Amino acid sequence: DIQMTQSPSTLSASVGDRVTITCRASQSFSSWLAWYQQKPGKAPKLLIYKVSSLQNGVPSRFSGSGSGTEFTLTISSLQPDDFATYYCQQYNSFPWTFGQGTKVEIK
Amino acid sequence: EVQLVQSGAEVKKPGRSLRISCQGSGYTFTGYWIGWVRQMPGKGLEWMGIIYPGDSDTRYSPSFQGQVTISADKSITTAYLQWSRLKASDTAMYYCASGSPYDAFTFWGQGTMVIVSS
Numbered sequence: 569d570i571q572m573t574q575s576p577s578t579l580s581a582s583v584g585d586r587v588t589i590t591c592r593a594s595q596s597f598s599s600w601l602a603w604y605q606q607k608p609g610k611a612p613k614l615l616i617y618k619v620s621s622l623q624n625g626v627p628s629r630f631s632g633s634g635s636g637t638e639f640t641l642t643i644s645s646l647q648p649d650d651f652a653t654y655y656c657q658q659y660n661s662f663p664w665t666f667g668q669g670t671k672v673e674i675k
Numbered sequence: 676e677v678q679l680v681q682s683g684a685e686v687k688k689p690g691r692s693l694r695i696s697c698q699g700s701g702y703t704f705t706g707y708w709i710g711w712v713r714q715m716p717g718k719g720l721e722w723m724g725i726i727y728p729g730d731s732d733t734r735y736s737p738s739f740q741g742q743v744t745i746s747a748d749k750s751i752t753t754a755y756l757q758w759s760r761l762k763a764s765d766t767a768m769y770y771c772a773s774g775s776p777y778d779a780f781t782f783w784g785q786g787t788m789v790i791v792s793s
């Protein structure tokens with residue numbers, strides 16, 4: 569199985585900050601990496617798929633990059649609606665696996 | 676509009692069986708995978724397994740293999756997650772999600788809360 573490790577686990581930031589979350593994989597793979605946002609009491613929402621493709625309706629301040637074993641989610645200018653928990657997921661091979669999550673808190 | 680509608684919350688005693696459901700609409704049910712994701716209270720997302728309703732190809736995470744059964748009835752566009760003997764540690768929110776090996780889990784159900792308590 570491919571293990572996914574996110575860092576940091578918690579991130580404190582202010583509105584307007586540039587935020588970067590990292591996801592490292594236990595083995596290298598090409599393109600099949602997604603990012604989700606989850607707010608308390610809600611189902612996760614797909615933000616980015618295939619490393620860097622923005623899901624329809626997701627603001628352009630979200631972007632993804634990376635390859636091999638290291639991937640990043642960047643929020644270019646944090647907005648009040650962005651305080652949430654973010655998860656990466658590899659879907660390169662079964663079992664698809666999630667990272668443990670990164671909670672973005674208000675500083 | 677694509678929708679995944681899950682069955683309602685359940686409260687069960689340990690040792691009992693349970694089946695929860697996820698009905699898809701607004702898309703070709705047999706053309707996309709449907710997966711199940713567990714979220715224990717205050718914890719992260721865990722990928723449990725997935726089924727392709729078109730041919731019933733089913734894959735499980737090793738952590739859940741033998742613990743649950745995933746199935747689908749394409750005639751009523753519904754996927755299921757089933758336990759034969761519940762444990763207290765099965766208490767969690769369970770989400771279904773549909774997607775493909777191209778864009779992962781695009782659409783999600785609203786979640787089904789399962790509480791197992793004596």
